[in-house]
Amino acid sequence: MSAVLQADGLGKRYRRRWALTDCTLRIPSGRVVGLVGPNGAGKSTLLNLAVGLLTPTRGRIDVLDAPPALGPAELARVGFMAQETPTYSGLSVADHLRMGARLNPGWDRKLAEDRIAQLGLDPAQRAGKLSAGQRAQLALTVAVAKRPELLILDEPVASLDPLARRQFLQGLMEVVAEQGVTVVLSSHLIADLERVCDHLIVLIASRVRLAGDVDQLLATHHLLTGPRRDPERLQAGQQVVSASHTDRQSTLLVRTDEPILDPAWTVEPVGLEDLVLAYMSPEPTGRGGLTGVPR
């Protein structure tokens, strides 16, 4: 499986503060990849490094087998929608499309105009007067109509209301279905990602805590409920992701490729949100239960 993005020991420092340290990860192609993590995990820094808006302080990053933003050809292969979806507030919707046409050799004019028409945006409207949702759609249109191989979206729905959020993600799904583009989008809301992503990367403090196809992650994680017991005494091959105990009962989130055989456990499937939150919450005290997940 080829990688659209490969980072190796990647680090970025702003003056004295490190926003990203020693980040090593690999994003496979042909997927819709969700990059999730708490605020400050370095998601935005990573994506800005990936499009060449930032340059690494340490390590290296390759996007589509080349350093990011190396030249016009490399820039043309990656579409980017920045956080807070910046647009030129004084320029109209049509001006933004004209800008896209002039600055991108592979510009798909029909695609852009069709999308704007389908969204019901007035081409003469100034971008500054659009709602946040409309502005995000405009930015997505500009990013998509350059016909990139890789589309990187940095917190695209963070500032949108629930309805606009749903419409945006729906629009994104249509683009993916029509163009087969690889998408990487970051969010701190798992519910958004669950709807669109088929691959998930959980980034915590610059490190990949969890990475894998969503189906596989759901198939290998189980919620076990049963009489209280020490989570260290479990079937071989079971990794405890999180554990909580009452006086008489233990609830464990376990990762395993094997079936759960112990009849004392009640086994339930786990939702993606609970799964991710379990990886994001701090390590249970006194135990070495949390582990990095092999890629």
Add this chain to the structure above:
Amino acid sequence: MIWLAWRQFRAQAAVVFGALAVLAIVLIVTGLRLRHWYDTDGLANCTTGDACDALTSWFTGRYSWLQTLLSNVLILFLPGLTGVFWGAPLIARELESGTYRLAWTQSVTRTRWLAGKIAVVGTASVAASALLTWMVSWWYTPFDKIAHNKFDPTIFSERDLAPIGYAAFGFALGLIAGLLIRRTLPAMATTLVGYIAARIIVVYWIRPHFQAPLHITALLQQPGAGSARAAKAPAVGQIPQGSWIVSTKLTDPSGHSVGAIRIPLGSPCMATNSCVAGYHQTLTYQPASRYWPFQWYELTLFTGVALILIGFCFWWINGHSLRPASGGAAHASRPDATLPSQQAPAPVQ
């Protein structure tokens, strides 16, 4: 890229060049009348005499409001203001509003993006000042013929070539201030201060040394009884009209430099008219014939510095990443130590 730069800039350009067009009409009408008066009232042939002085003073008072507007407002400030209002926000506003992240992720390099902006806005800045200077120089021609002082620092800076250099410099200074400071208003303020400082430094400390100045020394002459009290400075009469006197120096009979000649009241020398005997005055000056070379030096100096600053901008914009305006990175101070790293997984039972 030029299209985008022009699309963002055209409204401001229309205002300034529209205003220049209106000004051009005013200057053509009034300038032609000034030339008419100059030719018909005999000013061209008149050199000395009371009638001539009266005529000159009448003529130089014509359109004084327009002279004030041109000389004390427009031509003095325009080259700097284009730097402040066009140069400084050019990059700063994109960085401040985050739109650089849209622009820099299209299929053009930052170098081309910057080149497009400079091509449109830089050219417009220089063109606006060049046009204004050309109009002002034409309009002032009759006045300048009478005044014979084109080397005067205030006039020198407002005619012919010099303001073109100032405009290029002001623009480049605004550009670099915007790029380094990354916020529009502070960049504008810095540009204004830097521009004024550079102009002052050049007038006082650099322009006098474009070429080694000439010196002339002459004996002071005691004014005759009943005439003006000041001693005459014969040296002034010996240098070409319109020369720029950079400094004057007074030396006493023993050759020491003195600030002023003090003559005690009732001093015996008063009677013999010998109080300033043996005193010399030395003038350091740039002759009037150096006006055009000096205009070229001034233009070259400011344009050269502008090109260096612009070159630095190109280097900086490619070599330095610009921090995102906001986002997750702002909270990245949590310690990593509490979380196990992927490289060293904790043991699993």
